[in-house]
Amino acid sequence: MMKHIQKLPNKSVGFVGLCLVLLTRCGRIEGETVVNCSAQNYPSKPCSFPPDTTTLDLSHNNIEKILRQDFSGIRQLKKLYLQFNQINNVDPLIFQDNPELEYLDISNNQLLEISALPFTNLPVLKHLDISNNPYDNIQLGDTFALLRHLQVLKLGNPDIVSFGKDSFQGLSGLALKEFHLITGDFREYEPRSLKVLHDLEKITLEVNMWQNIDVLLTMGKDIVNSTKALKLANLDLLRIEKVIPIYDIFLNSDLKSFTLQNISTDGNYCTPLLTVILNSRIEELTLDTLHTKANCTPIIHSFEKVMLKRFSLKNLDNPKFIFFLPQPTMKKFLEKVQAISVINCGMFFLPCLISDSLLSMETLDLSNNTLQEETLFPRCNKPFPALKSLVIDTNTFLNLSELGNYTSHMKYLVNFSASDNKIVIGSQYAINWTRSLKRLNLRGNQLSDDVFMYLPDTLEVLDISYNAISVIANVKKMNNLVELYLSGNKILSLADLSSLSSLRLLYVDRNKITGVTVEELSAIHLTELKFSYNPFDCNCNIRYLSRYCQSTSVAIVDWPKGYRCETPESLKDRELQSVSIPWASCNKGAFACIMLVQMVVTILIIWYAIRKWKRRNYSQVLRET
Structure with missing residues (x-):
């Protein structure tokens, strides 16, 4: 939720100056030098980089070939991003001068062969993405086996339609952790081609299949016991005339996590798939971007023991979905589930049979749906008793009082987020919040000035940005508050x-603050402050504020560009640090006194001079007579 901004040390001034001279976007992150030349029309437009560059982004440009001398001057290079160019020619000596290169993304280019990359020059490479290049076959031979430290490999494209027995032989001696394969609609797969994979943390098959799904079964059986997590993407099961039992892949497997992404299916697959998963060793199930036809509500049959602990359903596309009826058999497996996410699925009702059965659930995310207070908590018997985090962002909730009172029995609830709804306070009575609550996010609602009166004093982090708050009042009870986000309101002053005393981070940017005194800021013991993009009145006090921002140890976010004058008109849009108001304009009384003293002194001097002159002339007249 918060972003730490640190001032550059003095030794970084030269580095920043170099970046400006080179017209290159660069910066230091924890001792690393990062240069971003992405989407700069390189090499037509020059882009230079310091010799100590460790991360270089040249993606989304017009590079057609890469040569040894392109990177020979940056021997400390560790990460190189070359994706989305037109690279079709690779110098065999490339990367000989980059012995520390660990991460290479050269995906979405025009390489016709994987072997075009000189693997002998990449002794410490850990991450390689060479996917979506137009090679028509995959053959990882002996030279690929030289990548002894490779942990993540992504390759393939939608035109790959067959594998030979030796296609992946070069992976046999590698200790891969992640393997991502992109294919087209397979015509031929030689069994055991993927058996070379073993002990992986995750395998992703982005298969783009619909005609030869039975080939997927053979592939799946080869890899299902080679990884803890399996992800299948881009399957269209609706175009197949017969039902293919892809769920047979999980029978007797050791998978712990399974993900389906961008899948088109119907009721012929929903029930068998869920039945197999509930009887498997799978602990985590994710369904992301699911296109369903007709009724896809699964019927849950009896089962012996359920291992499923985490379930996520995102971006459900089912135009015929009307209502979901809970089934009594759900209760048994819901009791063990610890985390559920149902995001952007058109969900508008959560039956009590489900919510009352979730006895072990610690995390619940129901964002981007159409839930209301009475449909999330329809007079159930103290639902979600073990809940620690509840997220209901972007729904249709209206009443803060009702939502707060519903948490009173949740003795372990620490995090509650209800941003981007239409919530108002809704009651003049105190709200019975759970005493365990530490973090509350009510960003993007319709809360007014008295909101602090109805919030729990246990909060450590509070975000009420983008509401209708103009006055900060009734905050004395918030003694535990460490982070406070008030961006995008109508606040005029920070006086209260x-x-x-515990506040360390404060965001009050984009409000109606015209001025802040140094005394006000010094009274709050902050480590990070953001009050940019307010309509500052550049009066005489602004110089003290500017000095404070430049010299304080507090991290001032967006300084100096985000702090500009709104008034007077003569200084509009000027940065505060560049404003210089004459001393006389800010000290008119003192200036008047000084001028008066100067006038008196001048008069006295003139009087004294005249008197002296007269006396001299008088003496001269006496001598002449």
Whole structure:
């Protein structure tokens, strides 16, 4: 939720100056030098990089060939991004001067062969993405086996339609952790081609299949016991005339996590798939971007023991979905589930049979649906008793009082997020919040000035940005508050925040603040402050504020570009640090006194001079007579 901004040390000034001279976007992140030349029309437009560059992004440009001398001057290079160019020619000596290169992404280019890359020059490479290049076959031979430290490999394209027995032989001696394969609609797969994979943490098959799904079964059986997590993407099961039992892949497997992404299916697959999963060793199931036809509500049959602990359903596309009826058999496996996400699925009702059965659930995310107070908590018997995190962002909730009171029995709830709804306070009575709540996000609602009166004093992090708050009041009880986000409101002053002794981070940007005194800021013991993009009145006090921002140890986010004058008109859009108001304009009384003294002194001097002159002339007249 918060972003730490740190001032550059003095030794970084030269580095920043170099970047400006080279017209290159670069910066230091924890001792690393990062250069971003992405989408700069390189090499037509020059892009230079310092010799100590460790991360270089040249993606989304017009590079057609890469040569040894292109990177020979940056021997400390560790990460190189070359994706989305037109690379079709690779110098055999490339990377000989980059012995520390660990990460290479050269995907979405025009390489006709994987062997075009000189693997002998990449002794410490850990991550390689060479996917979506137009090679028509995959043959990882002996030279590929030289990548002894390779952990992540992504390859293939939608035109790959067959594998030979030796296609992946070069992987046999590698200790891969992740393997991502992209294919087209397979015509031929020689069994055991993928058996070379073993002990992986994750395998992703982006298969783009619909005609030869039975080939997928053979592939799946070869790899299902080679990994802890399997992801299948881009399957269209609706175009197949017969039902293919792809769920047979999981029978007797050791999979712990399974993901289906961008899948088109119907009721012929929903029930068998869920039945097999509930009887498998799978602990985590994710269904992301599921296109369903007709009724895809699974019927849950009896089962012996359920291992499923985490379930996620995202981006459900089912125009005929009307209502979901809970089934009594659900209760048994819901009791063990610890985390559920149902995001952007058109969900508008959560039956009590489900919510009352979730006795072990610690995390619940129901974002981007159409839920209301009475449909999420329809007079159920104290639902979600073990809940620690509840997220209901972007729904149709209206009443803060009802939502707060519903948490009173949740003795372990620490995080509650209900951003981007239409919530108002909704009651004049105190809200019975759970005493365990530490983090509350009510960003993007319709809360007013008295909101602090109805919030729990246990909060450590509070986000009420983008509401309708103009005055900060009733905050003295918030003694535990460490982070406070008030961006995008109508706040005029920070005067009442000095009572928050624990506050360390404050965001009040994009409000109606015209001025802040140094005394107000010094009274709050902050480590990070953001009050940019306010309509500052550049009066005489602005120079003290500017000095504070430049010299304080507090991290001032967006300084100096985000702090500009709104008034007077003569200074509009000027950065505060560049404003210089004459001393006389800010000290008119003192200036008047000084001018008066100067006038008196001048008069006295003139009087004294005249008197002296007269006396001299008088003496001269006496001598002449």
